[in-house]
């Protein structure tokens with residue numbers, strides 16, 4: 106195996122195969138243990154209709170149900186965060202039907218994001234690009250989750266996992282801003298395996314991943330933007346051999362996004378030299 110590949114696999118904690126039922130138990134226990142240790146009262150998570158938030162949301166709901174059955178007060182707020190009307194709203198509703206969250210709220214980020222865009226233009230000289238506006242959408246979603254979390258003493262769940270972390274394919278302090286990461290150490294096909302083991306409908310398990318951040322290209326697939334497929338990323342993370350060109354693309358992204366996987370750089374850091 107390539108030397109850097111072994112180092113990356115160790116950092117992401119991905120294993121070549123998993124036992125889905127054991128992963129469900131381990132991750133529900135992790136959420137319960139961490140909630141108790143942090144003296145918080147539950148969780149909040151944005152539900153998009155995508156694979157990652159469907160799995161993380163269901164795990165959070167299971168954790169809260171078990172805590173409640175043990176006599177511990179806890180809530181899970183599933184938060185719909187559409188920008189105006191979401192083109193695949195039916196998938197988000199299907200995800201909620203599957204998750205069965207204890208509490209459901211909707212915060213439409215349309216006015217906040219467009220207000221931000223307007224104020225940005227009023228600053229003078231330039232308008233914001235569709236790409237940069239996409240990152241604002243992710244950061245407004247983060248802000249809404251922390252607002253609810255702050256009001257109700259809840260932890261913000263993040264959906265980061267190996268296959269997204271390795272390429273830095275998330276918005277820094279947007280969807281990357283969270284308190285607890287129940288999917289970490291899984292790759293994308295393992296996320297689907299665990300979701301299938303929980304009995305999610307095939308339409309959700311097989312959903313094509315999209316960051317869905319662009320006004321101009323609704324539902325653009327992650328794979329189109331990345332120029333790498335999740336099959337390739339997962340193979341790499343499971344220690345399999347991938348084409349030299351693919352390995353180089355993954356490693357280039359990994360190295361360029363190290364700053365996203367650490368705390369802000371200070372005089373005490375030397376990893377960037």
Ligand SMILES: Nc1ncnc2c1ncn2[C@@H]1O[C@H](COP(=O)(O)OP(=O)(O)OC[C@H]2O[C@@H]([n+]3cccc(C(=O)O)c3)[C@H](O)[C@@H]2O)[C@@H](O)[C@H]1O
Nearest residue numbers: 240243273274275276277279280315316317318327330364
């Ligand atoms: N070397 C360095 N050391 C320290 N900081 C550095 C830096 N280089 C950039 N930065 C900072 O980081 C910023 C760039 O990072 P960031 O703001 O994240 O922006 P960026 O990485 O350019 O864009 C986010 C990417 O993540 C994708 N995404 C976002 C959200 C969700 C999903 C999804 O999968 O659903 C995907 C999105 O499609 C896009 O490709 C710079 O503006 C700068 O502030």
Ligand SMILES: Nc1ncnc2c1ncn2[C@@H]1O[C@H](COP(=O)(O)OP(=O)(O)OP(=O)(O)O)[C@@H](O)[C@H]1O
Nearest residue numbers: 151152153155156157158186187264280314315316
């Ligand atoms: N429209 C949305 N409504 C609610 N939450 C959202 C929305 N878009 C993104 N999020 C939040 O941001 C997270 C990151 O988005 P990301 O696209 O990586 O995950 P996903 O949509 O759950 O799964 P997938 O990667 O398969 O599309 C989501 O898991 C979710 O918590």
Ligand SMILES: [Mg+2]
Nearest residue numbers: 153155315316
């Ligand atoms: Mg998505």
